[in-house]
Amino acid sequence: xxxxxxxxxxxxxxxxxxxxxxxxxxxxxxxxxxxxxxxxxxxxxxxxxxxxxxxxxxxxxxxxxxxxxxxxxxxxxxxxxxxxxxxxxxxxxxxxxxxxxxxxxxxxxxxxxxxxxxxxxxxxxxxxxxxxxxxxxxxxxxxxxxxxxxxxxxxxxxxxxxxxxxxxxxxxxxxxxxxxxxxxxxxxxxxxxxxxxxxxxxxxxxxxxxxxxxxxxxxxxxxxxxxxxxxxxxxxxxxxxxxxxxxxxxxxxxxxxxxxxxxxxxxxxxxxxxxxxxxxxxxxxxxxxxxxxx
Amino acid sequence: xxxxxxxxxxxxxxxxxxxxxxxxxxxxxxxxxxxxxxxxxxxxxxxxxxxxxxxxxxxxxxxxxxxxxxxxxxxxxxxxxxxxxxxxxxxxxxxxxxxxxxxxxxxxxxxxxxxxxxxxxxxxxxxxxxxxxxxxxxxxxxxxxxxxxxxxxxxxxxxxxxxxxxxxxxxxxxxxxxxxxxxxxxxxxxxxxxxxxxxxxxxxxxxxxxxxxxxxxxxxxxxxxxxxxxxxxxxxxxxxxxxxxxxxxxxxxxxxxxxxxxxxxxxxxxxxxxxxxxxxxxxxxxxxxxxxxxxxxxxxxxxxxxxxxxxxxxxxxxxxxxxxxxxxxxxxxxxxxxxxxxxxxxxxxxxxxxxxxxxxxxxxxxxxxxxxxxxxxxxxxxxxxxxxxxxxxxxxxxxxxxxxxxxxxxxxxxxxxxxxxxxxxxxxxxxxxxxxxxxxxxxxxxxxxxxxxxxxxxxxxxxxxxxxxxxxxxxxxxxxxxxxxxxxxxxxxxxxxxxxxxxxxxxxxxxxxxxxxxxxxxxxxxxxxxxxxxxxxxxxxxxxxxxxxxxxxxxxxxxxxxxxxxxxxxxxxxxxxxxxxxxxxxxx
Numbered sequence: 001x002x003x004x005x006x007x008x009x010x011x012x013x014x015x016x017x018x019x020x021x022x023x024x025x026x027x028x029x030x031x032x033x034x035x036x037x038x039x040x041x042x043x044x045x046x047x048x049x050x051x052x053x054x055x056x057x058x059x060x061x062x063x064x065x066x067x068x069x070x071x072x073x074x075x076x077x078x079x080x081x082x083x084x085x086x087x088x089x090x091x092x093x094x095x096x097x098x099x100x101x102x103x104x105x106x107x108x109x110x111x112x113x114x115x116x117x118x119x120x121x122x123x124x125x126x127x128x129x130x131x132x133x134x135x136x137x138x139x140x141x142x143x144x145x146x147x148x149x150x151x152x153x154x155x156x157x158x159x160x161x162x163x164x165x166x167x168x169x170x171x172x173x174x175x176x177x178x179x180x181x182x183x184x185x186x187x188x189x190x191x192x193x194x195x196x197x198x199x200x201x202x203x204x205x206x207x208x209x210x211x212x213x214x215x216x217x218x219x220x221x222x223x224x225x226x227x228x229x230x231x232x233x234x235x236x237x238x239x240x241x242x243x244x245x246x247x248x249x250x251x252x253x254x255x256x257x258x259x260x261x262x263x264x265x266x267x268x269x270x271x272x273x274x275x276x277x278x279x280x281x282x283x284x285x286x287x288x289x290x291x292x293x294x
Numbered sequence: 295x296x297x298x299x300x301x302x303x304x305x306x307x308x309x310x311x312x313x314x315x316x317x318x319x320x321x322x323x324x325x326x327x328x329x330x331x332x333x334x335x336x337x338x339x340x341x342x343x344x345x346x347x348x349x350x351x352x353x354x355x356x357x358x359x360x361x362x363x364x365x366x367x368x369x370x371x372x373x374x375x376x377x378x379x380x381x382x383x384x385x386x387x388x389x390x391x392x393x394x395x396x397x398x399x400x401x402x403x404x405x406x407x408x409x410x411x412x413x414x415x416x417x418x419x420x421x422x423x424x425x426x427x428x429x430x431x432x433x434x435x436x437x438x439x440x441x442x443x444x445x446x447x448x449x450x451x452x453x454x455x456x457x458x459x460x461x462x463x464x465x466x467x468x469x470x471x472x473x474x475x476x477x478x479x480x481x482x483x484x485x486x487x488x489x490x491x492x493x494x495x496x497x498x499x500x501x502x503x504x505x506x507x508x509x510x511x512x513x514x515x516x517x518x519x520x521x522x523x524x525x526x527x528x529x530x531x532x533x534x535x536x537x538x539x540x541x542x543x544x545x546x547x548x549x550x551x552x553x554x555x556x557x558x559x560x561x562x563x564x565x566x567x568x569x570x571x572x573x574x575x576x577x578x579x580x581x582x583x584x585x586x587x588x589x590x591x592x593x594x595x596x597x598x599x600x601x602x603x604x605x606x607x608x609x610x611x612x613x614x615x616x617x618x619x620x621x622x623x624x625x626x627x628x629x630x631x632x633x634x635x636x637x638x639x640x641x642x643x644x645x646x647x648x649x650x651x652x653x654x655x656x657x658x659x660x661x662x663x664x665x666x667x668x669x670x671x672x673x674x675x676x677x678x679x680x681x682x683x684x685x686x687x688x689x690x691x692x693x694x695x696x697x698x699x700x701x702x703x704x705x706x707x708x709x710x711x712x713x714x715x716x717x718x719x720x721x722x723x724x725x726x727x728x729x730x731x732x733x734x735x736x737x738x739x740x741x742x743x744x745x746x747x748x749x750x751x752x753x754x755x756x757x758x759x760x761x762x763x764x765x766x767x768x769x770x771x772x773x774x775x776x777x778x779x780x781x782x783x784x785x786x787x788x789x790x791x792x793x794x795x796x797x798x799x800x801x802x803x804x805x806x807x808x809x810x811x812x813x814x815x816x817x818x819x820x821x822x823x824x825x826x827x828x829x830x831x832x833x834x835x836x837x838x839x840x841x842x843x844x845x846x847x848x849x850x851x852x853x854x855x856x857x858x859x860x861x862x863x864x865x866x867x868x869x870x871x872x873x874x875x876x877x878x879x880x881x882x
Contacts, residue, residue, distance in 0.1 A: 227681035
């Protein structure tokens with residue numbers, strides 16, 4: 001599967017989930033907060049995925065839960081990418097002591113044991129969604145920062161940046177006007193990656209009972225399913241599998257989008273030469289042209 | 295040709311019939327298991343680490359700590375929830391006229407696990423140590439309710455106890471609850487909380503191995519004064535995750551589990567091979583504690599209305615799937631002999647009337663009542679580890695919403711939860727009632743002050759009356775009056791009493807006896823004489839097939855023979871059809 005096609009598949013799946021999240025009240029057959037049938041009801045026509053341990057419709061829960069999972073994914077990814085891009089660009093462009101300090105900070109964050117730290121922080125800060133977003137966001141910005149910095153290092157040596165500097169442009173101006181646009185594709189790819197990671201993390205924490213159990217999320221559905229023995233009865237078929245598949249589908253869609261974007265940024269990842277795909281002109285990689293000019 | 299076909303088609307039928315007959319014929323005569331079963335080793339999965347099993351090692355969450363301690367240590371009497379005192383390490387106890395002083399005679403054939411002789415000095419030492427030393431779950435029985443002023447060894451087998459006030463329940467509760475420590479070991483222990491050696495007791499089992507958070511191993515005390523226990527070795531892995539625990543039970547990796555089987559699992563687990571379920575009669579409850587210092591919870595009328603607005607039947611039906619009883623204002627467990635039955639009045643309308651009368655009404659029409667200008671919005675803290683309590687809080691919040699009280703559930707990790715509970719940093723808090731708390735009146739008197747912070751002028755009088763009572767009957771009557779007080783002024787809101795159903799593998803061991811307040815996992819399940827002493831049948835004796843066994847067997851034979859005849863007839867017709875078809879083919 002070529003990168004573009006992968007990207008399209010990913011975007012389609014993601015779009016489906018976004019639509020489900022936005023139109024949840026219309027799409028969901030029941031109000032997931034209401035007890036609409038018997039606890040532990042098996043699937044039926046009125047409740048295609050049965051009911052959970054207090055009689056709430058699982059399908060409706062699933063649809064409404066996509067709101068929280070996607071929100072956490074997007075907001076956290078925004079936070080982490082903005083932070084990562086800022087650190088990466090500033091560090092890579094300014095070099096010197098600023099870079100050293102920032103990169104040692106990145107090293108510290110990268111060397112932290114991830115999930116255990118998240119669990120401790122989540123338990124310590126208390127269980128609400130804002131805290132969850134902050135905790136995940138503040139822990140996953142380091143990788144994007146490192147990657148963006150390495151590209152900035154090459155960008156800052158390129159001709160037009162040097163020229164702008166020679167003409168007396170301030171650091172801020174150059175970083176925003178010349179460096180940022182050049183690393184934007186990479187930033188976009190990193191955004192997708194962090195969204196992916198944060199959705200997984202949110203689900204893991206919720207499954208472990210470390211997020212707000214009164215909020216509907218896929219991880220929380222799994223938490224109750226596990227706690228009420230769904231793994232030992234037939235209920236895993238309609239109580240465990242669907243939220244698991246939802247998480248998997250969203251993660252895969254983000255991964256596909258990520259591959260597609262990364263491929264645009266790094267031509268070495270392409271299976272075919274750029275010339276064989278003439279129509280996709282918009283994505284012609286800048287570095288190639290730049291090097292040719294020099 | 296025809297003969298061959300007959301043989302061929304009849305053969306499977308014959309095999310089936312013969313097989314059935316053989317199975318039926320060879321089934322052994324079951325039942326009549328009067329002799330206690332002897333088992334070499336058992337594996338019991340338990341849900342939490344309870345330390346090195348000295349009386350000081352208790353750690354939350356509540357579980358079977360007392361029962362595990364009881365494997366190693368013995369008490370003078372049995373056990374605190376009985377009707378009549380049953381002698382154990384003691385042979386008899388007699389009070390003086392006003393029950394302030396007791397003379398207790400001890401057995402003379404008991405030795406400690408390390409070979410030392412058990413004497414009255416050990417008993418006297420234990421009570422002094424509990425009264426004056428650092429507190430544990432047992433000590434308040436000697437230092438507070440009642441105050442055991444002195445315990446004196448008169449000779450090697452006689453101890454005299456003196457209480458500050460009359461203590462008519464000394465043999466029934468106090469002596470039946472407090473494990474006796476060996477003086478020769480504990481007199482040198484400076485800080486019992488940090489004591490990490492394996493315990494030495496007089497009990498039927500020795501704790502031979504303890505790996506923190508992993509497992510316990512017990513070995514039978516062959517010199518036990520009631521004879522060797524029925525199980526030679528008990529392996530006790532610690533399995534915190536319920537799913538793993540019951541999966542292991544289902545697969546036969548463990549023989550029983552100390553966690554009650556959740557209602558949703560009972561059907562499928564009961565169908566598993568050899569797995570049987572039994573109601574363990576352990577006392578359990580879920581109750582909400584009020585912080586009576588935070589307004590409007592400081593208003594008695596408000597607390598009463600709150601209690602009234604909770605539909606307990608709905609909680610039992612939804613959360614427990616009907617496997618439990620609704621909470622009673624008495625706070626005690628309905629199976630405790632001290633329980634005074636009272637109806638929990640679910641009456642949202644009356645609750646509304648009471649609230650209106652107390653000036654807590656919805657003046658701005660937003661559906662939430664106001665108290666002194668502020669909307670009534672309370673938070674309830676529950677453990678994030680307990681989904682049942684989380685679900686319960688959700689339901690109660692909905693129910694209170696109906697009468698215009700906003701309840702906001704907040705789930706906390708166990709550490710933060712107990713921290714905030716101890717600091718009284720909550721408005722409502724969800725608690726788990728353990729046997730000790732909801733079965734024992736001396737603990738109740740203690741808890742009303744320490745845990746529930748109950749203040750009611752009428753109660754003060756009754757409490758004094760309780761302390762002055764010189765007979766069990768008198769104390770019982772006062773206890774019942776105290777519970778009647780709770781209808782008007784609840785100290786806490788008991789939501790429900792869940793059933794405690796346990797699962798065990800009947801093919802490996804069936805000597806379990808369900809003891810009120812203790813479940814089935816305790817030393818009495820392993821002591822051959824215990825069923826007789828306690829007057830409780832083992833599960834094996836209970837499920838032993840009735841006498842009309844032969845009649846049952848005859849019916850079975852009749853069914854099998856009828857089945858065989860039907861099969862033969864079917865086979866015959868099959869054969870005829872086939873041979874008819876065969877001859878058709880021959881003709882062609």
